[in-house]
Amino acid sequence: MTAQAGRKPYFIVLGNEKGGSGKSTTSIHIIVSLLRDGYRVGAMDLDARQGTLAGTLAARQAFVESKGIELPLPAFRPVFRSELDNRQEVEAQERERFDHAVSELVEGGAEVIVVDCPGTDNFLSRYGHSFADTLITPINDSFVDFSMLAKVEPDNHDIIKPSIYSEMVWEARKTRFNRDRGKIDWIVMRNRLAAVEARNKRDVGETLESLAKRIGFRTLKGFGERVIFRELYLQGLTLMDVKEANIGIAMGLSHIAARNEVRALIAAIKLPPAMAGDRAELVA
Template identity: 70%
Template sequence: MASVTVEQRAQVIVLGNEKGGSGKSTCAMHLIVGLLRDGYRVGAIDLDARQATLTAYLAAREAFAAGRGIALPLPRRAAVHRSNNDSRAAAEAEESERFAAAMGELGRSCDIVVIDCPGSDTFLSRLGHAQADTLVTPINDSFVDFAMLAKVDPENHEVVHPSIYSEMVWEARKRRFSRDRGRIDWIVMRNRLGASEARNKRDVGAALEALAKRIGFRTVKGFGERVIFRELYLQGLTLMDVKEAGLGIQMGMSHVAARAELRSLIGAIRRPPPKQQVSPPAA
């Protein structure tokens, strides 16, 4: 893999996995806004510029704030595009330069940089993973998504061996340690936990616990399945923006629970205290 030199002062949180539909971009959006509201200067890098989910969300957020004349917190942002060069070596060198430039700019001006990686194994995704201080991997709470982390025995659900993605994270950890003796804190976020299918939930949890001890990650409870996440995406909003955005949405118990899930995730991420003070977010 081509080397990349990044001038970096900010803490880096990477959202990564290799399976779509797990809530990775939803997690990235809410982390960014939650950290902004906690007083951090936040940078956002979209490494999946072709899909551009995070880029589209942030553009919609900026447009909504301008159209309504309200001040929503916004991150500094950058999108890193894949190279079109036919030569693999030249393409990787070009992508390395683009990534280093984005990280250099945001790393100097922000406290925390959140990187949203593509849901596939690409060179840019590997660059992003290797820069992480914290790697957050959202998965749906099922053995379908668990297969991204490891192969399990279908009879007893014991872990047979780690997956290709887990091996990629291991390589990223080695590159990170070799570069600056830094360590990647890996968090696996269990999304869409439900009250039903209790046996499957228990079996997935047991398999995750066994794998966590084997390859070194922590597990946290993620986000439930909520329609409002998809509705707010089109306007570039999160649950923390509902009151000041003036949408007229009544905050029910489901919304309160969703906010608690986000605060729990942010609380699980090791980070420095914010350098600026802000008023507490509106309830």
């Protein structure tokens, strides 16, 4: 699987097991940002029946067609779960479907493949995780979402043990290493951060940093709770499209801050040097 001149595509996987954390918003902003940086981007939705990413990209295509405006679009491949009964046959079919989608994207020239995983634990999700060069796990900034990563003591927030999801990521890391000696760079992205300093925010941050050292991930300040994200999402648009799409939104300080959050996320992804050297700055 090579994009060009023997180069393996770079996989960015979006995964968690809890809805409402901003995973889909994060996915579309990564895809569009990289497209605007000049990358050839492929996108895969492993929850094709739910079709959240598929729906977002369809809305984006519909906007392009209805407005007659050219906006960057990725090559897209949905991957459906198997409906067979035998577990071994299910896994074999889902593995084949995933590999076939990747091959098609690579043959089309994809340098980066963004994989949106379902919010459930199944073979297809685990298989997708095992391809990650960078795994991004968005969580809301609360101990409710923290439980997806680890179980903690309610009184002092001491870590009791990693969660089932964290153990799954560990297994994905072992699978990845055994396949090609590759490593997964795991980023936990704290979304919907409150604008003011609060005790809960501080406690979550401190506990996350403690867990990060224990199970091996980086933390990143993610997207704030901003209306602009919800306004754009329904049309498949991102903050990178506001000026070009001409949808009547004036860029205020809140929008600029939101764009900076997107910039920080893209900068945190450790793309290979040869590819990173060709990147252009995001348009201000």
